[in-house]
Amino acid sequence: MDDAPTTAAGDSDVAGGVAMTDDAAAMLRRLIGEHGPLMFHQSGGCCDGSAPMCYPQGDFKVGSRDVHLGDLDPGDGAAVVPVYISGEQYEVWRHTRLTIDLVPGRGSGFSVEAPTGYRFLTRSDVCAP
Structure with a gap:
């Protein structure tokens, strides 16, 4: 079985993709300086509260059922x-x-922003199908 994730880029079913706020970008620059290249995984699990989890690249195994939303x-x-x-x-x-x-708040689980006093949060806007 192929472990490569599905890529959403170019998929006509992907309405809006993914973006970030200026505050999130500033935190990512800081965290990349401390931890090296990073990645996000957005899950629907109960324990992480559906928060976007930020990990050093390679620390989280992306599975074959995961979808790459973008960069x-x-x-x-x-x-x-x-x-x-x-x-x-x-x-x-x-x-x-x-x-x-x-x-502001404490990050979830093993997400790298957890000790900073801030946490990443996913906001969503519905797009026309």
């Missing part, structure tokens, strides 16, 4: 950050535009 460019020469979503969540959110934001 975020935090700017200032920082490495792009790929964003994946579980296949099950993708089916629920396929007609939304996802925006990764940053808000």
Whole structure:
């Protein structure tokens, strides 16, 4: 079985893709400076509260049912950050535009922003199918 994730880019079913706020981009630049290249995984699990989890690239195994939503460019020469979503969540959110934001609070689980006093949050806007 192929472990490569499905790529949403260019898929006509993907309405809005993924974006980020300026605050999220600034935090990503800081975290990339501390941890090296990063990636996001958006799951629908109960334990992480459906929060976008940010990991050093290679620390999270992307599965064959995960969907690659796109890459975020935090700017200032920082490495792009790929964003994946579980296949099950993708089916629920396929007609939304996802925006990764940053808000005060404690990050979830093993997400690298957890000790900063801020956490990433996914906001969604429904797009026409």
